[in-house]
Amino acid sequence: MSLPDTGAAARLAGVGTAVPDTSYSQRELLDLLAVTDPRVRSLFLNSAIERRGLTLPAAGPDGSRAVESQGALLRKHTEQGLLLGRRAVENCLADTGARPSDVRYLCCVTSTGFLTPGFSALLIKEMGLDVGCSRLDVVGMGCNAGLNALAAVTGWARAHPGELALLVCVEVCSAAYVFDGTMRSSVVNSLFGDGAAAVAVTAPRGGGPNAGGVPALLKFSSRIIPDAVDAMRYDWDEGHGKFSFWLDPQIPYVVGAHAEGALERLLHGTGLLASDIDHWVVHSGGKKVVDSVRVNLGLTRHDVRHTTGVLRDHGNLSSGSFLFSYQRLAAEGSVRPGDLGVLMTMGPGSTIEMALARW
Structure with missing residues (x-):
């Protein structure tokens, strides 16, 4: 067996997650969206999903949900994404035993909207991270992007032993929904939820065995x-x-x-x-x-x-x-x-x- 050197490797030092305050069962979503098509209902109810955190538009006087414009969806992506991303980072730092000022590299991943500057800059401002913190935004790669970005974060951590890097995945999937009753959109609407996750990565100075x-x-x-x-x-x-x-x-x-x-x-x-x-x-x-x-x-x-x-x-x-x-x-x-x-x-x-x- 020939494994790479564990002592020189970067390590996952802590993890934190966050989901919206509002969550719905699949049956609740079908009722809220007034879905009656038996094919769509079957799709939701046979998905192996019980609940999902979502950020839906407020109900109108008749109980129906407003149709959000692309502009409204992008605003939701930014506002809810920043909220969830901050919570995930705070939880990750608490798990790591680190402070915001310890972060030297911040990589943010998202595929549910587009904004410039990206979440990395917004989180640095929002959380008071060091303004000299290096950063990277990975946008549009999709569900696989967390590991693509983790490879980049790991490379940075190995090149900067003893310093703390963070990967933050921010996905407000309800900012990418289209409600039209078709099977194409229903597959998406039955599956995705909103959430953010952060992981701390560091490579110890001088290597050494894993700890903790x-x-x-x-x-x-x-x-x-x-x-x-x-x-x-x-x-x-x-x-x-x-x-x-x-x-x-x-x-x-x-x-x-x-x-x-x-x-x-x-x-x-x-x-x-x-x-x-x-x-x-x-x-x-x-x-x-x-x-x-x-x-x-x-x-x-x-x-x-x-x-x-x-x-x-x-x-x-x-x-x-x-x-x-x-x-x-x-x-x-x-x-x-x-x-x-x-x-x-x-x-x-x-x-x-x-x-x-x-x-």
């Missing part, structure tokens, strides 16, 4: 599927005058079919097999996606318990979903020194991202 039960990030890998480049999209919908998501029904099978190859690429040269992995932190992409990945990688339902638990309680939180699952794993207390873990996200491209971790 935090995992070292040893290796990252990417696998893009060019033939499925249009399978997941967020683009302009002329009919509605808004941006909207598009999810191809074949996504679960495309992702599942390439999952094994993606894992082989990650483990290449390490001497490890899938059976050597103790913990799996997989993006909560949807019931069919998770089932397809589980079957193709030979995982048990127990292996993906946190993935399905996050899906059940919050829906698909896009780029931050895997950090919600990681937080549950960390809180569970089942990890032992020397355990190996794989982090996995899937998204537009179509893309599968993976990272290998060791506690």
